[in-house]
Amino acid sequence: MAKYSIDLQAGKVKEDEAVSSVGETIVGIDLGTTNSLVAHVVEGKAVAVAGPDGKSVLVPSIVHFNSDGTTVVGDAARGYLETQPERTIYSVKRLLGKSFRDLTDVKDRFGYRIIDEDEDRLVKVAVHSEDGRERYYSPIELSAEILKTLKARIEQELGTAVSRAVITVPAYFNDAQRQATRDAGKLAGLDVLRIVNEPTASSLAYGIGLTDEDEGRTIAVYDLGGGTFDVSLLRIEQGIFEVLSTNGDTFLGGDDFDQAIVDHWRTGYDLELDTPELRGGIRLLAERAKKALSTDQQFTGDFDGKVLNLTRGEFENRVRPLVKRTLASCDRALKDAGLGKEDIDHVIMVGGSTRVPLIKQQVSDFFGKQVNDSLDPDQVVALGAAIQADVLAGNQQDVLLLDITPLSLGIETVGGLMDPIIPRNSKVPTKVGRKYTTSVDGQVKLKVAVYQGERDMVADNRKLGEFTLENIPPMPAGIPQIEIHFYLDADGILRVKATEHRSGTEQSVTIKSQYGISDEEMALMLMDSLQNAETDMAARALAEARTEAKNVLLSARKFIRQNESWLTSGQVHEIERFVDALAKSVEGDDKDEINHRLEELNTFTTPLAHEALDRNVAAAMKGKGVEE
Incomplete structure (x- = not known):
């Protein structure tokens, strides 16, 4: 199999991440918009790995869905861009961590359909399946397909399983995009030890630093x-x-x-x-x-x-x-x-x-x-990621390592989901904040439950503590601005603080020590997260779909009550029919069915929502006041 390499410069390397077992293979991955690559270090050289034919190290970042739901990735998928563009997904990287609102101006540039059921939620891609139904995929799931292909390529090259990786991202990627990249790696069966900025990886590839x-x-x-x-x-x-x-x-x-x-x-x-x-x-x-x-x-x-x-x-x-x-x-x-x-x-x-x-x-x-x-400009980022991975594997001498947090720390969100606030392998001390809001009208209390672990559902992670933020002014759901800060000091002491900005109400809790987890327990938790990655992702997708559906059901019923004066009986009947179908789907375990029913309801009610807005504006201009 063909290899393309550069010599590593010897010297002292300073790093701020954890060391894995010396000699363990940790790979570097460039998950690109157009092409992706995987590389590793062999006898002091960073090597980009070619496919079985030995011709190219580049894997086009294209995923095609066959009519039976199976996928084709890379060069084999390229030919479908002209013949079946609606089922051939490219430029997935541009979708990571983005909402439909973020993509409004460029959505028409894609040959496939991005659904717009809610402009503020993370985007999904709709793909027609053999049975005539649509399947809904997140950019995380699509990116995972590319990463699985790269993982298979390096495993074939090495003749052994690979489970740890360094993945690069653009320097301008925000927290949501970086977390989405981590999730994609996890779904592909990879423990992502570090997310590295692409320019940093490029500098390392040239030996700078x-x-x-x-x-x-x-x-x-x-x-x-x-x-x-x-x-x-x-x-x-x-x-x-x-x-x-x-x-x-x-x-x-x-x-x-x-x-x-x-x-x-x-x-x-x-x-x-x-x-x-x-x-x-x-x-x-x-x-x-x-x-x-x-x-x-x-x-x-x-x-x-x-x-x-x-x-x-x-x-x-x-x-x-x-x-x-x-x-x-x-x-x-x-x-x-x-x-x-x-x-x-x-x-x-x-x-x-x-x-x-x-x-x-x-x-x-x-x-x-x-x-x-x-250096080959197509390969430089992947080669730099491989060098970084080699440092983390402990194969570079005189490495200065600062302390890190061994497992992700986060809170429970709606649906029993784990929302990591401090990802594992973050250097300490560190401080991270994230904004949340209420999910129920008039909510005056918010329970903040803190967990540690790598699983998507909090039930599978370890609970560290909880507290309740009280005296939140009663407001409609989504209006309160609650910021939760995690402060992790060098001694492993975690302080969690929640503040509602409109009222100034705040509450905090302090959790001491390294949370009493042994190295063996930590290893088991990490292995458990990898072995259950696909199941966890499916559970998360189902929980998110159910939560979104329940919110839409409440809004739909509220919409009927607020606008019954002008809605026709036929319109009310249709809304109720779609609502009943959605409510029934929520009781099941098929997230695609829930998404399908959501889109049906949204498609029918969107024109009515626009009409309601026009009527309220007209009423306000006439001095009658806007309906509450």
């Missing part, structure tokens, strides 16, 4: 992939990587360079691209031209009976505005960090699109120094 002489360096990481661009500025002090600023464009990448070539040919050769086959064919030819012009001065190709030509100069004139947009992001990143171009010590190039000579030259001119592009 691995030696004492590199202390006190400022790094610019220019990352241009197939669909996204971002630039990150990092400061490395005593082995600690700090992200100073990040900027970019989530819809600017190599695909736009291909489109620029297509536009050039369409106008220059008066091409008629009126079928999906022609549009797909010209895009593939444009991609070939772009790659060829990275080394050649001219490209010639046949398309639909015509010979198409493109020189490097013509190509550069077309894409220069796109490159200029990336440099504007670099300028904003510098301003945000309060730095000048002269403050940058290294410029690292990441992402396959940085192979374009114009980009290298323009970026070099912008920063006033030669860019570092000696």
Whole structure:
């Protein structure tokens, strides 16, 4: 099987994570928007692993659902993008931790359907199955399919099971997106030891931050992939990587360079691209031209009976505005960090699109120094993740490790779910806050139950303590703003504080020591979480669907009461019919059936809700007052 590697630089490594058993294989994974990779360290070298055919280390981040519900991932799924786009999911990474509201402006760019039953809830993807029904998948489940493929690839390479990994994410990923990535890893059967920022991984791949002489360096990481661009500025002090600023464009990448070539040919050769086959064919030819012009001065190709030509100069004139947009992001990143171009010590190039000579030259001119592009830009992030994984495995010498929290700490939320606030392997001391609200109208008390463990349901984790936040002013559900803070000090003492901001009401509890868990018990809890990951995820999805359905049922019945003056008997009957069907589905154990009934009810009531709003606004303008 083919391998692609780089030499690790020797030197002192400082790290802030836990050490696993020395010699244990921990893999590094780049879960990318366009392509994903898995890598590990072999005899001091970071190696990206190719597939069984030995041809490519890249796994396209595409998941296709067959009519029987089975999945196809990677190159085998690519061909379905044109023939069955509604069941072929790509760019899953853009959906992680996002609500429908976040994707409103770009939802039409996807060939598959994103459901909008609630704009503020995390997004789901609807996929038609063989029996004519729709199945609903979260981005976590979809990402897990890609991770399972990578896990199988590395296991075939090593001839042994792999259960631990380091996964990279963009520096701008928020807490929800990072937690979603952890959950995807868990569902794929991986214990995610650390989530690493992609620019940090890139720096490690180039050996920056691995030696004492590199202390006190400022790094610019220019990352241009197939669909996204971002630039990150990092400061490395005593082995600690700090992200100073990040900027970019989530819809600017190599695909736009291909489109620029297509536009050039369409106008220059008066091409008629009126079928999906022609549009797909010209895009593939444009991609070939772009790659060829990275080394050649001219490209010639046949398309639909015509010979198409493109020189490097013509190509550069077309894409220069796109490159200029990336440099504007670099300028904003510098301003945000309060730095000048002269403050940058290294410029690292990441992402396959940085192979374009114009980009290298323009970026070099912008920063006033030669860019570092000696590593394969497609592999650099995965290679850096593998180096980080090797540090965690204890295979690097002279590693300074700070204390960490051994298991996740969180609270119970509606439906008996565990919401981790401090993920396992977080360094201590640490402080993390998260906002919550009430689930019942007029609620004046909120029980805060604190748990430790890696399972999705609190019933499977260890309860550490609880307290009740009282004297919450009675308000409609969802209005109170309750912030819960976890303070974990270096001695392992956890203090949990809850505050309702509108009233200033607060309450706290202190939980001491390392919670009385032995190393053996801890190992068993971690193993238990991996062995039950799929079951746990299904239980969580069902609990979330039930909770959402119960809230919608309350709202639907309230809507009938508030608007019975103008609703027709037929409309009321239909709402009640959908409500009864939803209520019946909640009693069952099929989360897809619940989601299906939810969408039915929402589809029917949405126009009525708009009419109710219009009537209330009209009444208010006439001085009659808006209905309560």
